[in-house]
């Protein structure tokens with residue numbers, strides 16, 4: 001029996017993030033092939049009750065690291081906690097979501113463990129007995145496969161919304177292991193934590209995204225995208241040009257220097273389709289582009305294109321979807 005395929009169970013506001021389930025699915029497949037166990041690691045305050053769901057999605061074991069001082073994510077506190085646990089148990093692999101938190105934590109933990117790190121992976125499989133990681137390069141124009149024949153653990157961050165969520169097996173329980181967190185491990189957030197409250201899904205986890213570009217012409221005009229998004233249960237995104245012009249906050253930016261998204265449906269409104277934007281949304285399952293320029297680059301990647309004025313098309317779509 002090997003030392004386990006680990007998944008860092010990211011959570012927010014009392015809920016496990018979807019990417020955690022996606023990683024558990026692939027961890028389960030690898031573990032079955034390698035005759036290893038799947039362990040999830042959850043860190044925070046009063047997070048023990050979230051552990052049961054992780055068993056249903058494939059974890060055999062859940063390490064729970066609970067402490068009041070770990071209520072909020074801190075790079076130092078979480079790195080020390082996860083790295084110490086990994087040094088003690090020497091897992092075969094550790095997967096984290098390619099989220100803001102996962103990217104930060106993975107880099108720090110990899111450094112502490114003297115392991116490599118393959119980021120933003122879209123596929124994980126076993127090839128010739130090696131855990132093989134696939135990640136896009138050159139803004140999604142090509143893919144590279146990486147293996148780590150010797151260094152352990154194999155560490156990777158996994159792009160959210162790409163791997164399937166496994167079917168939960170009701171009643172499947174994981175062994176819950178409470179891990180003592182030594183006070184010396186803890187760094188506390190002493191500043192205020194400001195949360196953005198939104199009823200819309202988070203951009204990186206949304207199944208549908210309505211995104212606006214420079215063609216929106218003002219921050220106020222984003223209202224029509226929000227109306228369409230609310231009818232569809234979608235998140236709202238933006239191009240960098242829209243963000244730079246002050247139409248939308250940076251947290252909504254999709255692309256090379258923004259967020260990477262992989263929704264089922266991406267509706268690009270007034271976005272030309274620059275390579276840096278495509279880098280962030282090119283792996284969307286279905287792309288719909290609304291642009292008044294029939295030559296716009298976005299139409300080259302779109303599954304459905306609407307050549308027209310977005311200020312006419314978007315409200316029309318909202319009205320029609322409302323009827324459904």
Ligand code: FAD
Pocket residue numbers: 212213214215216238239240241242253254255256257258259269270271272273274275276277280290291292293296308309310311
């Ligand atoms: P534009 O290219 O100006 O396109 C606006 C589009 O709106 C046009 O196609 C136009 O025909 C259409 N339009 C105008 N009015 C209407 C209307 N009424 N109805 C319908 N269509 C209309 N960009 C990103 O998006 N994300 C990134 O993360 C990012 N990172 C970058 C990193 C680097 C290092 C660099 C150099 C650039 C980066 N960019 C990024 C910028 C990128 O190169 C483009 O400048 C940007 O994506 C363009 O945004 P846009 O498509 O909204 O604007």
